[in-house]
Amino acid sequence: MTHEPRNGPEAPPPDLQRAAEAIEAFLEALGHPPSSDPELAETGRRVAEAWANDLLAGYREDPAAILADTCASEA
Template sequence: MIDRQRAARAIEEFLRALGRDVEGELAGTGERVADAWADDLIEGEAIDAAAVLREGAMETGPFERGLVVARDLSVTTMCPHHLLPGHGTGVVAYLPGARVAGIGTIAHVLDALARRLTLQERIGGQLVDLLVGELGARGALCKLTLTHTCLIARGERKAGA
């Protein structure tokens, strides 16, 4: 559970430590940032991605054994090393086994896994593991193409990274 008031105070203290006045244009920034983190940026921390996948899946019918591909899925995550966002797209493909989940469910699970303090590699690995473990997929792939703000805006300054 996120303590929003404590987070807001910590953000204000962080801004003061940077030598900024938390009045004027920065008034209320602590609360806005705490709300953004809790409601959007790391909302996946509170979601059981495996349960979402299980609940959105159904038994595979005789004509549902072909490759399922979801592409151009929007992905946003937060780097645990620098607390900066990564954003891009994902492609998920799997061969259904005993159960099949639709594109909407796959997109929801990907979003739940991404909206955390986590690494790109972990998101893809966790999604593949869930598809195989929860659905009995005969094979699965998750390709994420993200732009990492921690590499663009910091000392590395690697455009397109």
């Protein structure tokens, strides 16, 4: 049985469309449907991109490469 790595450079890219749809469904379940509020119209996409590109971006990095670069610059 093989599986794709969840972390590191070989990890599959995030499914931003699916994540955005989940955020929109979450907001709708809380009584704030993005389709009825222009200020929430792009919230699903913005939240998904923030998580993928900022908050969880480090999970797609190679820790050894980062540490090697940091240690080499301090030597």
